[in-house]
Amino acid sequence: MKTETRSEQFHPPSVIGNILRKLHIDIPLFIGLFLISLLSFIILYSASSQDMDVLMRQAARVGLAFFLMTILAHVDPYQFKRYSALLFGLGLLLLVAVLILGQFGKGAQRWLDLGFFRFQPSEMIKITTPMMVAWYLAEHALPPKPKQLLIAGILIIIPTLLIAKQPDLGTSLLVASSGAGVLFFAGLSWRFILAITATLTGMTPILWHFMRTYQRDRVLTFLNPEADPLGRGYHIIQSKIAIGSGGIYGKGWLGSTQSELDFLPESSTDFIFAVFAEEFGLFGCVGLLVLYLLIISRCLYIASQAQDTYSRLLASSLAFTFFVYVFVNIGMVIGVLPVVGVPLPLISYGGTSIVTLLSGFGILMSIHTHKKFLPH
Amino acid sequence: MSRIYTIKNKLVESRLFLNRIIAAFIVILLLTSGLVVRLVYLQIVGHEHYTTLAKDNSIKIEPLVPTRGIIYDRHGKVLADNTQSFSLELIPEQIIDLDDTLLRLQKLLDISDEKIDQFQKQRKRQKRFASTPLLMSMSDEEIAKFAVARPYFPGVDIQARLVRHYPYTDLASHVVGYVGRINEAEMKSLPIAEYRGSSHVGKIGIENTYETELHGKTGYAEIETNVQGRAINTVNSVPPVPGENLYLTLDIDLQKTAYDALDTFNGAVVAIEIKTGGVLVFTSRPGFDPNPFVIGISNDAYQALQTSDNQPLYNRALRGLYPPGSTLKPFIGLAGLEYNAISAEHKAFCPGYYQLPNVSHHYRDWKRGGHGSVNMTEAITQSCDVYFYSLALTLGIDRMHNFLHHFGFGEKSGIDLVGEKQGLLPSREWKRNRRNQAWYPGETLITGIGQGFLQVSPIQLARATATLANKGKVVTPFLVKKSAIPEDSLSPQEDLNLNPENINSIISAMINVIHDPHGTAKSIGKDIDYQIAGKTGTAQVFNIKQDAKYNENDINFKLRDHALFISFAPADDPKIAVAVIVENGGHGGSVAAPIAGKVIKQFLGSNHEN
Numbered sequence: 001m002k003t004e005t006r007s008e009q010f011h012p013p014s015v016i017g018n019i020l021r022k023l024h025i026d027i028p029l030f031i032g033l034f035l036i037s038l039l040s041f042i043i044l045y046s047a048s049s050q051d052m053d054v055l056m057r058q059a060a061r062v063g064l065a066f067f068l069m070t071i072l073a074h075v076d077p078y079q080f081k082r083y084s085a086l087l088f089g090l091g092l093l094l095l096v097a098v099l100i101l102g103q104f105g106k107g108a109q110r111w112l113d114l115g116f117f118r119f120q121p122s123e124m125i126k127i128t129t130p131m132m133v134a135w136y137l138a139e140h141a142l143p144p145k146p147k148q149l150l151i152a153g154i155l156i157i158i159p160t161l162l163i164a165k166q167p168d169l170g171t172s173l174l175v176a177s178s179g180a181g182v183l184f185f186a187g188l189s190w191r192f193i194l195a196i197t198a199t200l201t202g203m204t205p206i207l208w209h210f211m212r213t214y215q216r217d218r219v220l221t222f223l224n225p226e227a228d229p230l231g232r233g234y235h236i237i238q239s240k241i242a243i244g245s246g247g248i249y250g251k252g253w254l255g256s257t258q259s260e261l262d263f264l265p266e267s268s269t270d271f272i273f274a275v276f277a278e279e280f281g282l283f284g285c286v287g288l289l290v291l292y293l294l295i296i297s298r299c300l301y302i303a304s305q306a307q308d309t310y311s312r313l314l315a316s317s318l319a320f321t322f323f324v325y326v327f328v329n330i331g332m333v334i335g336v337l338p339v340v341g342v343p344l345p346l347i348s349y350g351g352t353s354i355v356t357l358l359s360g361f362g363i364l365m366s367i368h369t370h371k372k373f374l375p376h
Numbered sequence: 377m378s379r380i381y382t383i384k385n386k387l388v389e390s391r392l393f394l395n396r397i398i399a400a401f402i403v404i405l406l407l408t409s410g411l412v413v414r415l416v417y418l419q420i421v422g423h424e425h426y427t428t429l430a431k432d433n434s435i436k437i438e439p440l441v442p443t444r445g446i447i448y449d450r451h452g453k454v455l456a457d458n459t460q461s462f463s464l465e466l467i468p469e470q471i472i473d474l475d476d477t478l479l480r481l482q483k484l485l486d487i488s489d490e491k492i493d494q495f496q497k498q499r500k501r502q503k504r505f506a507s508t509p510l511l512m513s514m515s516d517e518e519i520a521k522f523a524v525a526r527p528y529f530p531g532v533d534i535q536a537r538l539v540r541h542y543p544y545t546d547l548a549s550h551v552v553g554y555v556g557r558i559n560e561a562e563m564k565s566l567p568i569a570e571y572r573g574s575s576h577v578g579k580i581g582i583e584n585t586y587e588t589e590l591h592g593k594t595g596y597a598e599i600e601t602n603v604q605g606r607a608i609n610t611v612n613s614v615p616p617v618p619g620e621n622l623y624l625t626l627d628i629d630l631q632k633t634a635y636d637a638l639d640t641f642n643g644a645v646v647a648i649e650i651k652t653g654g655v656l657v658f659t660s661r662p663g664f665d666p667n668p669f670v671i672g673i674s675n676d677a678y679q680a681l682q683t684s685d686n687q688p689l690y691n692r693a694l695r696g697l698y699p700p701g702s703t704l705k706p707f708i709g710l711a712g713l714e715y716n717a718i719s720a721e722h723k724a725f726c727p728g729y730y731q732l733p734n735v736s737h738h739y740r741d742w743k744r745g746g747h748g749s750v751n752m753t754e755a756i757t758q759s760c761d762v763y764f765y766s767l768a769l770t771l772g773i774d775r776m777h778n779f780l781h782h783f784g785f786g787e788k789s790g791i792d793l794v795g796e797k798q799g800l801l802p803s804r805e806w807k808r809n810r811r812n813q814a815w816y817p818g819e820t821l822i823t824g825i826g827q828g829f830l831q832v833s834p835i836q837l838a839r840a841t842a843t844l845a846n847k848g849k850v851v852t853p854f855l856v857k858k859s860a861i862p863e864d865s866l867s868p869q870e871d872l873n874l875n876p877e878n879i880n881s882i883i884s885a886m887i888n889v890i891h892d893p894h895g896t897a898k899s900i901g902k903d904i905d906y907q908i909a910g911k912t913g914t915a916q917v918f919n920i921k922q923d924a925k926y927n928e929n930d931i932n933f934k935l936r937d938h939a940l941f942i943s944f945a946p947a948d949d950p951k952i953a954v955a956v957i958v959e960n961g962g963h964g965g966s967v968a969a970p971i972a973g974k975v976i977k978q979f980l981g982s983n984h985e986n
């Protein structure tokens with residue numbers, strides 16, 4: 001403690017650092033997020049065939065998301081805990097509202113039109129579900145007892161099913177994993193984890209039965225993309241060609257031929273990693289993964305330093321979900337996971353996921369910068 | 377104690393949590409390594425393979441578009457085929473200044489601004505390297521003009537494409553329909569893989585109903601191309617499966633006879649082969665030329681079609697709804713016999729009008745002064761309204777509704793064309809639900825002579841006539857022959873189990889309509905060695921005031937009565953049933969019947985030769 005005080009005296013913090021500290025910003029995390037957003041613009045510029053409009057729209061969203069992150073970083077984590085149940089309930093209500101409104105509209109309905117912008121309740125649920133589960137488990141001694149596990153399980157399954165019904169497989173997967181993350185960090189016994197994994201594997205045929213045709217097609221395509229090269233296998237084949245042709249060093253920025261020639265569909269949204277891999281090669285890919293890992297490590301570090309159970313569980317779960325995001329997206333683009341609609345976090349074009357992700361990081365920063373007493 | 381326990385518990389919790397963080401981190405590292413391994417596999421091990429596929433010799437997956445099936449009539453005459461046509465196409469990616477190029481092309485070939493707009497719209501929907509047509513079906517002169525100037529237009533070229541062609545233009549437009557460019561809504565609903573490379577899709581008619589069969593199955597070729605994108609080698613290909621050729625039951629020569637016979641009138645003629653239900657004639661006049669729709673009809677031309685008083689785009693045979701008028705009388709008469717509400721010999725006196733008990737309103741007969749005392753046969757032959765007013769009242773609306781329903785009134789005929797109208801067969805229930813009103817006896821009367829709420833389409837009327845001619849075995853009309861199935865193994869027809877005696881007395885009355893000196897359609901019965909059975913009808917377009925005299929010539933043409941005629945022949949062994957509706961044609965006997973007569977004579981004449 002003394003050394004810290006001394007170091008402050010001898011090395012006065014820089015002006016920017018001082019401002020960031022007052023803003024309750026965690027500098028390492030902020031730098032990581034800033035770098036990756038910068039990278040996002042660089043790739044988007046190339047993936048969108050140098051469309052400045054796309055960049056401007058994305059810049060507006062990222063700006064808004066960073067602003068929201070700063071605001072959330074200011075909020076005392078105690079407040080998150082206090083309103084966890086309320087926010088979760090509100091999120092569920094909105095989800096049901098979307099489903100009911102969807103009955104009147106055509107096909108999938110995922111958002112509520114609030115006039116000035118479209119709000120996706122499923123995005124909010126991505127954060128409020130781990131909040132709720134963390135809040136519930138923190139009320140009891142850890143590790144959770146079977147009864148608490150059951151209740152926590154129900155709390156996770158309800159929003160997951162509601163979103164799966166929209167249908168939005170990708171988001172429901174993320175919500176489920178954010179809740180499961182909390183359970184894992186709360187000390188769910190390994191034996192139980194094994195049992196659940198075994199049961200889920202056993203239930204695959206039943207799950208298959210409940211899947212929609214297009215979801216089944218995706219799984220089949222994943223298993224054998226060459227079976228339907230013009231239709232559904234097209235994405236994966238083209239994406240693999242783009243990545244593989246990138247080689248070790250890549251073709252250089254703006255050098256992607258696959259997305260330039262429009263072979264690669266959805267090159268600026270879900271499949272942006274393929275463009276990145278083609279242009280920056282294996283080095284770039286590993287670099288990007290390292291950058292993601294650094295951000296995740298910092299988040300896990302923040303979780304380990306958190307002072308109460310709720311903060312720990314929430315922080316660690318948010319970090320874990322962020323990883324699931326990265327893993328599922330890259331996994332599907334390089335052809336090791338089936339295609340589910342999950343964007344590459346902080347890099348894919350599209351606003352809603354960026355706002356949610358940075359909100360999560362805002363909460364993490366709030367947890368880290370609102371310590372009641374200094375660490376030993 | 378408990379407090380100590382809690383603190384200890386907190387310590388345990390902390391340790392547990394830290395362990396989990398470490399475990400999670402390890403899992404994350406492992407999974408990330410997995411991703412890296414896969415990336416190494418793709419980008420180092422598979423690099424050369426994928427580079428061959430992508431960079432210097434990129435493999436393009438090119439769709440191989442199947443040729444669309446040809447549509448023939450029953451004698452093998454071509455109703456829709458594919459012809460070679462030359463179009464001017466631009467590849468936006470290869471053009472440096474697109475606006476300038478378009479401007480110069482416009483000057484060179486005199487291209488309308490509208491075509492330029494169409495091109496721009498389509499270009500935005502397509503990929504930059506895709507060839508986009510600017511001018512379709514170029515004339516020889518245009519081709520020559522461009523060929524000379526070609527070096528000045530990089531990225532612009534003449535392409536040969538197969539274009540759908542309809543040789544019979546307006547004659548079969550309402551049956552065959554047409555194909556048009558795939559629009560945005562269709563792009564979403566069509567299977568992407570099948571339509572990669574297809575530019576057109578069936579919009580209406582047979583082209584639309586049998587889109588899947590006609591389109592065929594798209595194949596693909598994996599083509600190796602060099603840096604310039606020029607194809608150098610086909611690695612692998614799955615050939616397309618061409619679309620099925622369709623044979624219609626339609627007889628295009630008979631169709632032409634019917635179309636020409638309608639002359640300047642608007643109207644519809646539908647003829648059905650009774651044994652099978654195959655539709656021989658399906659005419660709606662005026663038709664339109666479907667060929668401009670294939671290459672993209674100009675806005676002005678489309679507006680002209682849309683706003684024309686004659687409504688050429690309107691498929692009258694399928695969607696036109698008319699009161700059946702007196703053509704309904706044989707069916708009502710048969711209902712009377714079947715329900716034992718009346719006997720064929722029963723005579724009713726016709727003074728020229730009919731009155732409901734205690735109501736002063738005169739329901740008038742078309743013949744002032746009346747027909748005198750008539751039985752069923754005479755009532756049908758002379759089309760006596762009063763007889764049927766009285767019969768309708770005896771039957772009541774419920775029984776009439778029930779009976780007519782069996783003949784397909786008020787329901788779609790099931791013909792294989794999209795957009796059929798259901799028509800309207802009124803009932804007590806319908807009126808209560810739709811109008812929230814009770815059914816009035818006066819409405820029963822006018823339903824008995826085919827007026828009032830009742831609305832039928834020409835195809836419905838033809839189907840009902842065919843069912844009557846088929847002695848109560850329900851006929852279901854269709855246009856496309858299922859070539860694999862022999863005609864006699866067609867799906868069994870529903871049998872209404874009508875009393876043959878009753879049918880025979882109705883049919884003999886219908887023969888009298890043509891072959892009796894008092895018959896309303898006696899003009900068509902001459903010079904034939906078989907008998908035609910039929911019934912004329914005249915459907916009021918507007919109501920005549922009580923006791924008002926009216927003279928046809930005084931009435932605005934658009935308010936003149938519709939002329940109708942239903943018939944089948946030969947009466948003893950019916951082969952063809954024909955329904956004719958001539959809008960504002962006046963009398964059924966003088967205008968509609970001769971049209972049916974021409975169709976029947978041509979059909980049976982050629983059949984006899986066979």
